[in-house]
Amino acid sequence: MQQTVPAQAQPLLRVENLQTHLYLRRGVLKAVDGVSLAVGTGETLGLVGESGCGKTMTCLSILRLLPKQSGRIVEGQVWLDGIDLTRLPEQEMARQWRGRRVAMVTQDPMTSLNPVFTVGDQVGAPLRAHGLASGARGVRDAAVKVLRHVRIPSAETRLDDYPHQFSGGMRQRVVSAMALACQPRLLILDEPTSNLDVTIQVQMIELFRELQNDSGLGIILITHDLGVAAAICHRVAVMYAGRIVEVGDVRTIYRRAAHPYTRALLDSIPHLGVRRERLASIGGQPPSLIDPPSGCRFAPRCAHRTAQCEREYPPEIQLAPHHTVACWHPLHEQA
Amino acid sequence: MLGYLLRRLAQGLLSIVGASIVIFVISRLSGDPIVLLLPSEAPPALIEQVRHDMGLAEPVWRQYLIFAGKALGGDFGNSYRWQAPALSLVLDRLPATIQLAFAGLAFSILLAVPFGVLSAVYRGSWFDTFGKGFAMLGQAMPNFWVGLLLILVFAIHLDWLPAYGHGTLAHLVMPAIALGWYPVAAQTRIVRSAMLDVLDSDYIRMGRAVGNPEWLLVWKYALRNAAIPLVTVLGVYFAAMLGGAFIVETVFAWPGVGRMVVEAVFSRDFPVVQAGVLLTSVLFVGANLLVDLSYGIIDPRIRYDH
Structure with missing residues (x-):
């Protein structure tokens, strides 16, 4: 089940102090508020947190696919292959990066495919857009190869099928x-x-x-499910209210979570065979990101909070070579 | 598919029969045609004689059955006024009306689709605002007025187009614009709101995330999804154009069915009214059937077999 971090993971992606604001009628929402992270070649980073904590906005910022009218990256850099994506003109971003060197799989396989075009057409489109295949025959052959790659049975014939003719799992493969x-x-x-x-x-x-394993692909996995994260990720970054509160390799996070929020997330996973009166949950709600509190954002919901927590945002502390946490009173539990 | 088609054809036939009954009864409520056909000093015996000869002395239900029986064989009776078969009179005029309705519809679509798409893509921009104002203006202008304005500008002042008549493509331009003007606004709004929905969908976001160019996403992947609500209303608009054509036909002296039927109503020329209305209802039913069948071409999820 456990994965080891590939030796000397090359930082493929480095996000530095990313700040993304959404300009809404209610005010400026600081959806991503100083996020830094790195993903190595062949590494999977889990980005974990409640809905609304900025996971998806972080990734949309990397791809520069923020809502056109309201979203803007106001600060920070996104380095991929040594290029800062935040500085690229949109034209270049679309032609040479999006889909070509960084791509995204959206949430729901049932709605992520266009219902009125064939699967072959939709899989072939990015190949054509990036000039990797041309001509009806060429695009078709290339699309078949890609479908085979994700293990879709009888890809040649399924190319002409429409999304509604596929099951949920097969659609996710498409x-x-x-x-x-x-x-x-x-x-x-x-x-x-x-x-x-x-x-x-x-x-x-x-x-x-x-x-x-085949290609050395770097993966960022957005999830609120720590179980899924444990199964697939090398490292996990826990996000809360627009900031990363704890990063560590998956084993450390699960065994020695240092941030009370991470701990609470872990405790809220129901375990088979453990009798409980009711499922554990975290009381209270995340703070508004339009006018976030100056102190630790988790403080109002935290059992360990002190006056300091409410006053000042905690600095990042390095607990171990691959384990950092932003907390005034990190938990130190032994496995 | 075949079962669906047969069922829809049967329904359509029922609508046509219904339309024929309604028009048959209503036209007879409009007055006595004999009064218009004979001089006012005609003796009552002659009037009764003519009434009997024309089959108008029978009870209405009997008249209808006789009419329906003959109509099934393609005989709609002779026009009282022109002394010629009513059906062939109407059929002679039909191509001009269909041509005008199609041209009007084509004009409205050609304008509404790009307007609607661009308004959605540039939502909230000056173009969108302009489009909204333009749409409101369009809906506030009745088609005969648009027609008169067009004649004033393009026929009289600029002398680019013929003011009336029928025959060449140049003759078609102004009547088509006058007829297609009104629905542009409503169609633009339908396309705009459908496009807004589609552009916000997961599959368009997915298309962006894999690097498809924006023009492809808008004009191919989004538009086809947004076309479904537009196609739905096209059948209705086609019917409205067949009906509304009468006014435009009058303004431009266009030799269509609409004008002929209205003249026939005034002269109580029952056979022509009946043939004209019945033919129009056949066109209406046919247009709506075509619309329903075209869903299957646009959206592969739609099946007709159950």
Whole structure:
């Protein structure tokens, strides 16, 4: 089950102090507020947190696919392959990066495919857009290859089928095929398994792991499910209210979570065979990101809070070589 | 598919029969045609004689059955006024009306689709605002007025187009614009709101995330999804154009069915009214059937077999 971090993981992606604001009628929402993270070649980073904590906005910022009217990156850099994506003109971003070197699989396989075009057309489109295949015959052959790559049976004939003729798991494979068509270096998976049956979730996880072993793909997995994260990720970054509160390799996070929020997330996973009166949950709600508190953002919901927590945002503390936490009173539990 | 088609054809036939009954009864409520056909000093015996000869002395239900029986064989009776078969009179005029309705519809679509798409893509921009104002203006202008304005500008002042008549493509331009003007606004709004929905969908976001160019996403992947609500209303608009054509036909002296039927109503020329209305209802039913069948071409999820 456990994965080891590949030796000397090359930082494929480095996000530095990313700040993304959404300009809404209610005010400026600081959706991403100083996020830094790195993903190595062949590494899977889990980005974990409640909905609304900025996971998806972080990834949309990397791809520069923020809502046109309201979203803007106001600060920070996104380095991929040594290029700062935040500085690229949109034209270049679309032609040479999006889909080509970094791609994203959106949340719901049932709605991520266009219902009125064939699967072959949709898988072929990015290949054509990035000039990797041309001509009806060429695009078709290339699309078949990609569909085979994600293990879709009898790909040649299924190419002419429409999305509604596929099962949920197969649709997720088709969506993955679209994202992987141009062999990107970095793949962002936004809750790729949350709408699937458990057996199909396992199959998808296996598939992504195989693909990663084959090609050295870097993956960011957005999820609120620490179980899925444990199964597939090398490292986990926990996000809360627009900031990363704890990063560590998956074993450390699960055994020695230092941030009370991480601990609370872990405690809220129901365990088979453990009798409880009711499922553990975290009381209270995340703070508004329009006018966030100056202190630790988790403080109002934290059992360990002190006056200091409410006053000042905690600095990042290095607990171990691959384990950092932003907390005034990190928990030190032994496994 | 075949079962669906047969069922729809049967329904359509029922609508046509219904329309024929309604028009048959209503036209007879409009007055006595004999009064218009004979001089006012005609003796009552002669009036009764003519009434009997024309089959108008029978009870209405009997008249209808006789009419329906003959109509099934394609005989709609002779026009009282022109002394010629009513059906062939109407059929002679039909191509001009269909041509005008199609041209009007084509004009409205050609304008509404790009307007609607661009308004959605550039939502909230000056173009969108301009489009809204333009749409409101369009809906506030009745088609005969648009027609008169067009004649004033393009026929009289600029002398680019013929003011009336029928025959060449140049003759078609102004009547088509006058007829197609009104629905542009409503169609633009339908396309705009459908496009807004589609552009916000997961599959368009997915298309962006894999690097498809924006023009492809908008004009191919989004538009086809947004076309479904537009196609739905096209059948209705086609019917409205067949009906509304009468006014435009009058303004431009266009030799269509609409004008002929209205003249026939005034002269109580029952056979021509009946033939004209019945033919129009056949066109209406046919247009709506075509619309329903075209869904299957646009959206592969739609099946007709159950």
